[in-house]
Amino acid sequence: MQPDGFQMSWLLLALDWLIRLVALLWIPTRTTPGAARSWLLLVGFVPLLGLPLYLLMGHPWLSARRVRRQAQVSRRIRRQQALQHEQRWIPDDDTVAAEIVPLVERQGDFMPTHGNAVELLDDYHGALRALIDDIDGAAERVHLLYYLMFDDAVGEAMVAALERASARGVRCRVLLDAVGAKRGLRRYRRRLRSAGVDVQAMMPGGLRWRRSGRMDLRNHRKIALVDGRVGHVGSQNLAGPDFIAGFPNRELVARVKGPVVAHLEAVFTSDWYVETGQALEVLSTPASTVADVAAQLLPSGPAYPFANARDAVNALIHLARRELVLVTPYFVPDEATLAALRIAALSGVRVQLVLSASNNQRLTWWAQQSYYDELLRAGVRIALHQPHFLHAKHLRVDDELALVGSINVDIRSFALNAEIGLLAYDAGLVAQLRTIEQDYLAHALQLDLAQWRRRPAWQRSREGIARLADALM
Structure with a gap:
């Protein structure tokens, strides 16, 4: 016997309130109070939409395999640094550095080092030229890790530089976020691989997200490394400044030399291992530079135990x-x-x-x-x-x-x-x-x-x- 309209209304009302009750008991135990408030508000207004959205995007879970791999590389990084006492920089007492260094090292693995050179690049096109020039001067390897790569003039210039490097026998590896760099991957992946460049997409979307983690987790880093001797890190992606119409970007990039480059390379190899399971034996220890800037890396993300x-x-x-x-x-x-x-x-x-x-x-x-x-x-x-x-x-x-x-x-x-x-x-x-x-x-x-x-x-x-x-x- 089919329920009539009255009975169906009561069933829907009961389901509606059941979803709200389950959400109230479950969501606050799995996320922060601020995030729980937002999700409970959404579920309270639209239960049949809010709960499925929470199940997909509400808790920043990462696959156990990725968390395990990050823990493995963190232990390796710490062991290697324990053998490099001469590179450790010791801040003076009663300074901001003395307070923040232990926190950053305990959470993000990296000790501060002295003997670095850091150049701040505030000019958008100048920063891109510096990166391409460094790639053109590469003799051993080029490693790029970027959130976004566009199929525009900058993307073409970067691909051409990688092709030139690979043709000289330079080993080139590129890690790109699967969502942020979707257009670049679609346009250039096959071309780069045919030139001998190893291209990998990070945190793939679609149905494969279930093997990675919550579907909207992204790798937002921007890192470039050449021969283990020079690195670029900052806010700038591999795209022209006007890749979003009406919003020409202004960026800041740090071009670095010295021991901190080896630490940046450790971040790249960590992400490569977490994504592919392949351990790269490329860690090096660049000599100190003429400059003597003390520097320390702060990596973060859902693979780490803390924020x-x-x-x-x-x-x-x-x-x-x-x-x-x-x-x-x-x-x-x-x-x-x-x-x-x-x-x-x-x-x-x-x-x-x-x-x-x-x-x-x-x-x-x-x-x-x-x-x-x-x-x-x-x-x-x-x-x-x-x-x-x-x-x-x-x-x-x-x-x-x-x-x-x-x-x-x-x-x-x-x-x-x-x-x-x-x-x-x-x-x-x-x-x-x-x-x-x-x-x-x-x-x-x-x-x-x-x-x-x-x-x-x-x-x-x-x-x-x-x-x-x-x-x-």
Whole structure:
């Protein structure tokens, strides 16, 4: 006997509330309170859609095989560094570096080293030319690890450089994120492989995601290595500055030499092993350079036991004594980061956020704006850079320390993406970064609290609603 419409309505109502109850009991035990709030709100409004979405994307799980492989390479990295005492840099007592070094090393595996040279590349096309020139000078190997590669003029130039290198007998390996570099992989994978370049896609999408982890986990790192002697790390992808129409990017890349290059190569070989199961015996120890910059790597991602990027960024904010400058294109902080910024400003630290006046992700932009009022009230300065989409990501603490890399200040960078940061403990390099920041600010609008509060009520409502979805971004 088929149930009538009345009975069917009651069955649907019961299922609706059953889903809500199960979500209420289950979701908070598997994720952070902030993320649980967003998911429970979605399930509460649309249970039949919210629960399946949570099952697909709610918990940042990674396959046991990937977690096990990361643990294996972490142990290997630590064993190798234990034999390299002469390269370890020891910070002075009572400094920001002395406080942050142990945290970064315990979470991300890498000790700080001295004897490095670090060059900051602020010119988009200049940074690409420097990378291609380094590849053209390669004699042994080229390793590229990038989130995004486009099928544009930059993609063509990079592929041509790899083809030239491979033709000279240079061993070339390329790791590209399967989603971020989808267009580049589709266009160039077969061509590169036919030239002898080993190309691998990271974190594949489609049905294969079940063997990798949560389907929206991504490898967001940008690393290039040539012969184990020079490395590039930063925010810039393998694409032209206008690969998103209307949002020409401005980036920052660090070109490095010295012992830290071997550590960058260890990150590459770790990701290669986690993705393919193939262990590359290419780790080297470049000699110290004429320069003597102390540097340390901060890798992070869901394969690590802790949220390395989030913890390090929050610790650095708390450690600032006089000045903190934070540059990021995507600013959707969790409660701990928001509180850290507010406390720093109220404690007398000059806190300056430099964000982009335009944004290619509308929901993120709206959510980002919802934090401005609270931060401005606490004394945080917020500048909106106008000429470009400011995609650079870096942080400066006083005159002591700079963090440059791929890390955004949002839940995606803190919990979902594999990221990389380079910490430089050097007053000269920090002064260079300050000069770059001043140029950002010369082309930026400083927000005024009174003026900001005059925005329409509908805009404030839109921002508040978008903020509720912070865990879904």
